[in-house]
Amino acid sequence: MNRTMITATNTLSQLQKQMDIVSHNMANIDTTGYKRREASFADLMFQQFNNQQNAAAEGNRLTPNGIRQGVGAKLAQSKIVMTQGSIKNTDRALDMAFTKEGQYFRVLEQGENGSAVRYTRDGAFYLTPLSDSETMLVTGDGYPVLDENNNPITINGQVKEYQVTENGRLIAIMENGGSREFNLGVVQVNKPQFLEQKGGNLLGLPENMAELNGTEEEILTELNGAMRNQIAIQQRALEQSNVDMSKEMTELINLQRSYQFQSRSVSIADQMMGLVNGIR
Known part of the structure; x- marks a missing residue:
């Protein structure tokens, strides 16, 4: 040859x-x-x-x-x-779309090898029953959506309406007139090239972080506390792909x-x- x-x-x-x-x-x-x-x-x-x-x-x-x-x-x-995709209105209360680049929801992927935190821009969320009076917010694949403390979002009681604020706060207005509020777990991706495709429209941190000389703090910034003002979410809408x-x-x-x-x-x-x- x-x-x-x-x-x-x-x-x-x-x-x-x-x-x-x-x-x-x-x-x-x-x-x-x-x-x-x-x-x-x-x-x-x-x-x-x-x-x-x-x-x-x-x-x-x-x-x-x-x-x-x-x-x-x-x-x-x-x-x-990471360019922004077009926004499509759906008129569905649990549909959410980011209107800023680089922001991702935190979800908990559960598989055969255990659980791991993943990141997604897919804001089409659903409710799955845990008991007669308790439901949990999940993705289309059934993975729990996490709050700012990395806990699954669970709601007790009958919900009349859902509202989502621009800075990522989910408000469940109950049938009895009360309400429950949750801060959605959101991160800002600073170095997207370090993230790996994990399947199911999910991204995750690489397994060989030490070999890449990177840290989670360099790659991601958790938008908690005062930094939640940087979050930009539109309710009743979904972001389309940027293809x-x-x-x-x-x-x-x-x-x-x-x-x-x-x-x-x-x-x-x-x-x-x-x-x-x-x-x-």
């Missing part, structure tokens, strides 16, 4: 990963609160040939001196794009062209090797 084949096959595998990212974006165009991802590439290791010993002879050259022969490209980063289908389709077409080009490079290299081997 010659260098042309190695370069093309290396790049083909990375283009496939980018194609998976674009396909995932397109598949989630209707997912509430979904944030698209963008792929960026970097060069793999390359060799430098200093064919010009006299640098003064390259006076009008605009590129670096020498010849660089690489071995392809690699997917350097899959970056989450632009036309942009993703254009990116997919460019990817297909790049994939065809690299595949053609492999075919041409194979033909050249066949010609060389056929020389008598």
